[in-house]
Structures are given as C-alpha cells and as structure tokens.
Amino acid sequence: MSKKQLIMDTALELFAKQGFEATSVQQITDQCGISKGAFYLSFKSKDELIIALIDYFMMQIISDIDHIVRNTKDEAVLYHFYFTVYQSFYRHSDFAKVLMKEQSQSLNKELIFKMQYYDKLFSETILSMIERLYGEAVSSTKYDLMYCIKGFMNTYSQLFVFYNVPLDLKMLAESLVEKTNLLAQHTTVPFISKEMVAMFKVKQPLSEETKKEEIVGLIENKIEEMEESIEKESLQLLKEQLLDPKFPPAIVKGLLENIRNNPHCKWISYLLGRYFE
Amino acid sequence: MSKKQLIMDTALELFAKQGFEATSVQQITDQCGISKGAFYLSFKSKDELIIALIDYFMMQIISDIDHIVRNTKDEAVLYHFYFTVYQSFYRHSDFAKVLMKEQSQSLNKELIFKMQYYDKLFSETILSMIERLYGEAVSSTKYDLMYCIKGFMNTYSQLFVFYNVPLDLKMLAESLVEKTNLLAQHTTVPFISKEMVAMFKVKQPLSEETKKEEIVGLIENKIEEMEESIEKESLQLLKEQLLDPKFPPAIVKGLLENIRNNPHCKWISYLLGRYFE
DNA sequence: TTGACAAATGACTAATCGGTCATTATTATA
C-alpha cells in the first residue's frame, strides 16, 4: 500500500471517529507510524487530504449508482437504485460518517463547491431515473419526487451510520420502492417547480462539463500508471474511440464494462458513459 | 436588552454565518462592543453559550409545535403541524442554520445529549399525532411514517435555510400533507420495527422525566423574575394546582393558555401540558 | 567504499484559541 493510501485510510478512520477539525495531522501521522514531515510529502495541506478523500469515495459511489441506473432496464431499477445506495453507504460507512459530520460545515470554498458538484451529478442520475420510470405522468411533480428520494436516502442512512446495526438492505430497498411508487403515482400537489430548481442552481463553480480533451488527459494519466492488462488495453482502445469513433456501440459498451471492474477506472467509465450516451 | 441577550443574538448571527467552532469569543465580543472579560460574566464558557442558544430556541419551537398538535382536533392537524414547523424554521432561520451546521458534529457530550433529548420529545409529538390521526391502521408502519415525516422536514427545510427565498409555506404544508397521507394510507412494507426504535433509544442520558418538584422549582424561579401580570398570577395558580389539584380541567387549560402567550413561559406551559395530560 | 540523490525526520515557528485576573471605571450608598 502506498504511503498516500495509508494516510488516507488512517485519516478516514480518525475523521469518522472524531471529525475533521478535531483530528490533528500529528494524530494521523502517529497512527500511521510516520513523521509529520512525511505527511506533507504526500499532501500539500490537511485540506487537500479531505478533498482527496471526498473525491475518491464520491467518484466510486456515484459511478456505481449511475451504472446500476443506466443498466437496469425494467422497473426494477428503483429497487436496485436504493439497494446500491445503501450498499455503498454500508461498504464505506466510515466515509458516510465523515460526510454527515462535515456536511456543509466546512469553511473551505473548494470543498463546498465539490460537494455541490457531486450533489448535482447525483440529482441528475435520480432525475433521469424518475423520467424513465414514470414518464410524462410525473412531469409536474418530478422535482418533489427527486427531493423525497434524497430525503429518504438521508433519513434512513442515518440509521446505520450512527448505530452499527446490520440491517436488511433488501427489505429497506423494498420498503422505499413502495413509498417512492406511492408518491410518484398519486401526488397531485407539487411544491418544487422547475423554476425553483433553476434558482437553486450553483453558479457553475467548477466548470466541469468534462470535455473530450479532459477525458483523454485523464485516460492518458491512468494508462501511464497501470500495468499491462485487459483494462489498460481497453482504456487505450476507448481513448482511440474518443478521438476517432469507429467501433460500434456494442464494442464500446464492452470496453466500458471491462474497465469498470477496476476501482481506479470507475470514474473514467462513468465520464465515458455520459459522453458516449 | 440584557447583556446576555445581546451576546446570544450576536453569537447566533455569527454562528449561522461561520459555524460555532470557526467563531471566536473575541469576534463575538468585538461585534457586541464589549470586552472579552465581560463575556465570561454572562457565560461560564463558550460551550455554555451554544447550549443556552439551543435550549432557548428548541424550547420555543417544540412548545409551539406540541401546542398546535394538541389543540387541533380534526384531521387538519397534519397541515397545521407542517405549517408550524416551517413557520418556526422561517422565524428562527439563523438558529436553523446553526442547528444544521452543528448537526452531530459537536464534541461536547452535554450538547449531544441535549440534542438527543429534544429529538426524543419531537419524535413523541409526531408519533402521538400519527396515532391519533390514523389509529390502528398504521400500527405496523407508524415508525416508518415518523421517520418519513422527519425526513420531509429536514429535506424541505434545507431549501429555505440555504437559499434565502421566501416560500409559500401554505402550499409547502399542503404538499407534505398529501404525501404523508399517501404513505400512511397505502404503505404495506414497513422497515422500522418497534424493536429497532427501542434499540436506538438513548440510554437515558438526561433523566429529564420532569418531576413535579422540578416543574414547581422552574415555576418559582420564573415567578421571581416576572413583573406583576396576568401571566404571573396564572403561574402562581398553576403552581398551587400542581401541589394540590382543585381546579377543573377547563380552568387549568385557560391558565395554560394565559402563560403560553409569554415566550418565556412557553416551556413551562409545555411541561405542564404533558403533566396534566 | 564512496558519493550523490531522495526520503524521512521532528524540533521549531507563528498564529489562534478559550479562559483568567489584576487593574480600572462606574455606580450606588451613606
């Protein structure tokens, strides 16, 4: 395990237990068995560490959820959505704790923007799922529905973030599917309008409408640090496809599936999935 | 305005803007135009200040909501509940911000207990409302319902806590009433069982099952610091009723209504309401 | 073995914080 990874693992544990502010760099390095100076060889600052953590996990979680939403074609998508959400929270429960503790609390501008950016991506995934599932029927209530789904997620995730009880994720997902369907099919009094959502829009803090060139850059970086493997070859082919499309969709999809299995490529897979749309 | 009140007002503003940890005592006293030493004449510590703020507002908000729930007899109770909740949040939006920022983040043990205690009171109010409204029909799903109501509250309150937009609280309440009724009448797959709720119960950190003597003590303190008025006389009579019941319910209710109009007596009114129950 | 380079160290700095207390200003009382 690289030193950077060691620091991230250790810090995550301490942040989950004590919170970000309350954990000192000294504590982290003591726990790691390294010196304080060594910490600053891996990260420019303490803030850079928490941002790295948030990026690392949010990219994984969002990629996973988006993938399941895109690739479940029937109405079971809602169930798989909820199940994947809670599975992610369960797997990364330390990260979930950090996220909840530091929620909107952070002083750091960059961090706030980061969170708003990921929240936007997440909202997009949910909204596209709603539209596919219920279509025109929810055109006036879909924003409320999106907020309710997010509300369900937050509310119920607190249960097992704060109490370390193993929960029946299947039943939880089923229960929330029923609730969501009820709201979707019978709601007649919307509250959140399209205009309201637009008003809440972030003023494009990160202009991360990820461009082709940026993705190419990301891929090239990733290729360099990878060993020879199917994933590396797939990445190489996807890069070529990006620059000069020639493969049919089936091949592209297969290549994407290849790299999704590598945790380090999940984010690229997510970006490419949106790009090739 | 007393010095204590000035500090509380100023601090609330700064805490809402910057967070509790990020606001120094020096900043508060500078803004107040007093010295740092003067701060410690009003509060033993910075922690005592945040606790005083939380007590002050939570007592008001919970009293208001509990009162409206107890005194709306027909099925309009749900509407009035939501309306009162959001009205409270709207009136005390700076406090709402502080509450959201400091959510579960606090290191202070006493503060955590305080919050769990108020959360418990709040849950009780919601649960009693659910039982009165839907009765046996929701016996297996009422805990889910309670969590959903809390979820709706949190989710939608973020809207106007973070974006300073004037919202149509009537429509918001209506919209949430419909959603709640839908869930109450059609949910068949519960997730949260009574056992689960019991498992989450706090291990009685504050043994605040407020005893008769404690309430008498509170009343006596309050009487001392009040000027001659109807409210003071009412308090005096309620104290006598507590020690030696002799008035019929109608009179007691009237007396309670008298003191409810004084913001400083709201909490006592709430406690007495529960006691005479 | 040597020397050059990189990695790692931890004492140190500068800043900030909550909280104290000897001192001073203000008010009330006689």
Next chain:
DNA sequence: TATAATAATGACCGATTAGTCATTTGTCAA
C-alpha cells in the same frame, strides 16, 4: 464628597494547531 460594591477591561497564559526546514537516514550506481 467619600467609600464600598459592582461592572468591565484587555494584557496575558497555557495549550494546541498547521505547516516548515535544517538535518539525518537510506538507497543505489559507480
């Protein structure tokens, strides 16, 4: 006015923090 009591001040303290950098340690090619 003189005296006592109370209110208010702000320099100061000890503790803690993120971040730095001169120095030491480790590594590997010559």
